[in-house]
Amino acid sequence: MSNTASSSTSSGTAAVPPLSHTTLAEFSSDTVGAIWNELLVLSGQPGVCNLGQGFPDYAGSRVAREAAAAAMTKPAMSELNQYTLPSGLGSLKSAICAYYNKCYGLQEGASRKRAISPENVVVTVGATEGLFVTLHALAGPGDEVIMFNPGFPWYLNTTRIVGATPVLVELHGPDFAPDMEEVEKAITPKTRVLILNSPHNPCGHCYTKKEMEGFARLALKYNLFVISDEVYENVTFGGVKHLRIADEEGMFERTVTVCSASKLFSLTGWRIGWALSTPELLEGLSVYHGNTSYCAPSPLQHGLSVALEAEDGLFEDIPKLVEGNALLLGDALREKGFAITQPQGGHFLVADTTPLGLKGLECAKLLLTQAKVGVVPGIIFYFDDPKNSNGGAGGKEGADNDRPLLRFAICKRRDTMEEAVRRIRAMVLPAKN
Ligand SMILES: Cc1ncc(COP(=O)(O)O)c(C=O)c1O
Numbered sequence: 001m002s003n004t005a006s007s008s009t010s011s012g013t014a015a016v017p018p019l020s021h022t023t024l025a026e027f028s029s030d031t032v033g034a035i036w037n038e039l040l041v042l043s044g045q046p047g048v049c050n051l052g053q054g055f056p057d058y059a060g061s062r063v064a065r066e067a068a069a070a071a072m073t074k075p076a077m078s079e080l081n082q083y084t085l086p087s088g089l090g091s092l093k094s095a096i097c098a099y100y101n102k103c104y105g106l107q108e109g110a111s112r113k114r115a116i117s118p119e120n121v122v123v124t125v126g127a128t129e130g131l132f133v134t135l136h137a138l139a140g141p142g143d144e145v146i147m148f149n150p151g152f153p154w155y156l157n158t159t160r161i162v163g164a165t166p167v168l169v170e171l172h173g174p175d176f177a178p179d180m181e182e183v184e185k186a187i188t189p190k191t192r193v194l195i196l197n198s199p200h201n202p203c204g205h206c207y208t209k210k211e212m213e214g215f216a217r218l219a220l221k222y223n224l225f226v227i228s229d230e231v232y233e234n235v236t237f238g239g240v241k242h243l244r245i246a247d248e249e250g251m252f253e254r255t256v257t258v259c260s261a262s263k264l265f266s267l268t269g270w271r272i273g274w275a276l277s278t279p280e281l282l283e284g285l286s287v288y289h290g291n292t293s294y295c296a297p298s299p300l301q302h303g304l305s306v307a308l309e310a311e312d313g314l315f316e317d318i319p320k321l322v323e324g325n326a327l328l329l330g331d332a333l334r335e336k337g338f339a340i341t342q343p344q345g346g347h348f349l350v351a352d353t354t355p356l357g358l359k360g361l362e363c364a365k366l367l368l369t370q371a372k373v374g375v376v377p378g379i380i381f382y383f384d385d386p387k388n389s390n391g392g393a394g395g396k397e398g399a400d401n402d403r404p405l406l407r408f409a410i411c412k413r414r415d416t417m418e419e420a421v422r423r424i425r426a427m428v429l430p431a432k433n
Helices: 021-029 032-043 062-073 075-081 090-103 126-138 153-161 180-186 209-221 279-292 298-310 317-335 360-371 414-426
Strands: 121-124 144-149 165-170 191-197 225-229 255-260 273-276 339-341 348-352 405-409
Touching: 021 153, 032 360, 062 075, 062 298, 075 298, 090 121, 090 273, 090 298, 121 126, 121 279, 126 153, 126 191, 126 225, 126 255, 126 273, 126 279, 144 153, 153 165, 165 180, 180 209, 191 209, 209 225, 255 279, 317 339, 317 348, 317 414, 360 405, 360 414
Parallel strands: 144 165, 144 191, 191 225, 225 255
Antiparallel strands: 121 273, 255 273, 339 348, 348 405
16 A cells, blocks of 8 residues: 655646555555455455355345334334434334344343343444444553454454454464463563454354353453354354353443344344443443444334344244254365364354365365355465564465465355355365375
């Protein structure tokens, strides 16, 4: 990115000044953005079975869409097309509380599994904004933020944008479970925040009770905040139950839980999520929320409040579909020689390309060109160690960090998944040398 404008142009007028230092630093460290954008365009071409970006190709909640449409078109509901309070539409905040209190058995006045009320909710523009404003509120220059590697790339980029230092803890296959000793070793006097994500993107690990207790012990011992990204909370497989770190003893007060209607209702384009925490922590993140988006779209908030009350499609259909897709795809990839981590939850399945003698990016390109199946290579989710590099997700030299991992989105219709599997089975992979 060149934005070092000279002082004047050939016509003698003053040149446009360069972008800010912070922005230019982001450009120079964001090296996977180009790979991501290229793969998105290629995966979206006609005829490609797109298991790349994690958006559903089935329709999102019908109840939500109909209620939002009514709010937009019915004269009697016209006020739902104006601003809501920055913290969100009252009916949505109430519906969110009712949902969590019921779904997780939260009780008023309890020391753990404490019930939430509307003062514990801020509706955000997707979990992405929720993460952004929460990191702004909790960390800044001089602070360290611990996150897992691989992980959702926004953790690293947002940490950098707020001026804090990302500290990476490696997850190891095949199960990609966190190692508490490694987490504890990463903690320093500068550590302020621990970012958790369960079910995990991309690896599909769901934290166990023992792991939750381990995180809680560390957060309390070292006085850390926790940002818990639980956007895939309703999609767990094989009887695994989603656990919330905020429900551990002493954790409610130091946790911001980030959630999303993108995933809960398969409405990624609506850009609605919510942050759950104490009024004190929410007041902190509201400083940033109020000055960025101000509030999430009102008619869509209304649609979600109606769908949450109706529990439309949350609990059974989608998790069953996604779990079935994971089994179908996992079998096909195993037959082709990939090493598979069967996910415990979430919208993704990861495959190790090592047995095939291929790197991730190389293999993603083969799948795209030979089988016309779009996937995302591991390079997108692996961060370089900031101590050894400029800290950008994926690393400066890109391909140097090309880990042997592929991520397949499995939040797709059954027929999409069957077609992808048929193509993968028919594909001829190069002989391992
Ligand atoms: C782990 C994780 N967190 C947050 C998000 C962002 O969600 P939203 O669409 O609500 O911004 C995603 C989106 O894919 C995700 O995978």
